[in-house]
Amino acid sequence: MAQKVTRLMKHISQRDIARQLGVNVSTVSRALRGLDGVSPELKKEIERMAEERGYRPNPFATSLRFDTTHTIGVVVPDVAYNHNAHIVKSIEAEARKDGYMCIITDSNDNSENEADCLELLLNMHVEGIILCLSQDTTDFAHLERLKRAKVPVVLFDRAADIGLSSVIINDAASAQEATNCLIDGGAKRIAFLGGPNQMRQTVQRKHGYLEALRERGIPIRAELVKCHHISFNSGLSDTLELLRLPEPPDAILASHGLLAISALQAVTSCGLRIPEDLAIVGYMSDWVSEMSHPRVSFVKQNLREIGVKAFRLLLDQMNGDDSVQHVVVKARLELRDSTRKMG
Amino acid sequence: MAQKVTRLMKHISQRDIARQLGVNVSTVSRALRGLDGVSPELKKEIERMAEERGYRPNPFATSLRFDTTHTIGVVVPDVAYNHNAHIVKSIEAEARKDGYMCIITDSNDNSENEADCLELLLNMHVEGIILCLSQDTTDFAHLERLKRAKVPVVLFDRAADIGLSSVIINDAASAQEATNCLIDGGAKRIAFLGGPNQMRQTVQRKHGYLEALRERGIPIRAELVKCHHISFNSGLSDTLELLRLPEPPDAILASHGLLAISALQAVTSCGLRIPEDLAIVGYMSDWVSEMSHPRVSFVKQNLREIGVKAFRLLLDQMNGDDSVQHVVVKARLELRDSTRKMG
């Protein structure tokens, strides 16, 4: 069998050019980088030949030489989830401006995979890592290791108190604002859908929710708080359970897009009118809210800015800044059709 | 100013281990790869030290040695678009199984950026490239260059007749099936929303649409065919124009998810009932259809399979197979609530 007969066109090197022109590699190297010490004519000739033979500097040789890779790693729970896709896109664009390539990896929102992704990225000798924790991460050993190895790391969206820089939104305040809005709309029994309780993000958002209830003198009902796995099915069953309560909620705050969408569907399937019978506010992206019916009032996050800030923070660290910084990108409530007006 | 004072922990090399143990590098190399020619005790010691000091083989050294990078490049019009995000995710998962990393780049659906992306990837010495053409690509010079340089390439979704392997869906047949469904529902004036006419994908889908009309003896009306830029706004204005016609359409086939969503919105905003006054079928992903209201009947594409097949095809080429192959992943109509029933 013909195996690897048709070898791909071999990459051409400076040495090849040098040989063919009967000069030294170092001369070629200088010429190609526009350093002086090369006669104009020779320079022209070298450049012409490089162009002609399609010479491209081998980035691996330079990486080896300088122990630098111009590469960063990104770990997200699910690249196909709209929210993450936008952040990844913005990280990439920002990184490109500074000559960095991104290796995107997907943890499938699972802690073990997350550790694998990090392993992979370290093996690639990436210069830094931007990561969004998976929802079931409770053991941070893999991140502690990064910290010890002084690998620059920036967390986004889902942070944790482990001394790593982060970019998050104002979780508590935005949840409080959202809850207040529901109260203003006349809601008396507001349910909260969240992720696992180990997630700081969930805790923060729930905190904002509880604060609003407390301030406005609305009794807190444990049975209205559902913090489980973040998934469509989980949101669906949690919401159905809520609706089956003797005293069902008249509003829902969903702290994740998936939960908001599944709640919307569950409520609709029960024949309840939104927002008349039940109001909803969710954390989701503009686009998804726009698509939903009725359009869900949502906490609007500046995804582009989250990505940009995360990369900037990482870049600082890669340049030797070892301070731990926490950036908060303010998110604000956007009213659509799933909430009742004041009064 | 303290600049790069805190250097990142230097990567440790085989040589470091060798020095510290007073042995030769080649011995360390053998030990670490489990080759024989190393005494069990020494091997243990070397492994222990490697573990302890966090040794990781430098992939750039091996790349340099073997002129291989274990890296492929992917170019998509928009990573944040649900459809693409899923394909990218599946390419990545498949590539990972074979030890390949992916460099994802985003052309912003623009031909010039597309060329830049390719340039970038070639500079990285990727071993192969999977690409979805941007909608305005009419000049294929950048792809011809790849072909000449014998860089393995696989196109997906949007292909072109330029002798490159591809993975696409059965565009014409699926459009014909969709159109037939609309006709079965009683539609007499079916509009077609497509991308630019240079796109083979648009041409194919339009062909299927026209074939259905012809076969069923429905007159073809030029004013009902709108093939412009693919974007939300363009879909919106095209649809509004259609609705303002003296004889507006009673059905729309949208050949792209964005166009389908914008059409849905335009139609709804005009107070028309779907599907009673106007039926819609669109090319979109399950998830988006599920979210839409009413849920849009759609052409269901197996995104995972598209990604997997694309990578498999690329792998073949990277292994020396230089045959040009065209894979068709069958898509089928899924009925939801935006179409009328038979009769």
Add this chain to the structure above:
DNA sequence: TTGAAAGCGTTACCAT
């Protein structure tokens, strides 16, 4: 202006 050589981390080959 140009050339020669060392070095980055790894592996393969030959020698001991």
Add this chain to the structure above:
DNA sequence: ATGGTAACGCTTTCAA
């Protein structure tokens, strides 16, 4: 069983 060394592509330093 172990050591020595050349080679991969590139840059840098020193010498001519």
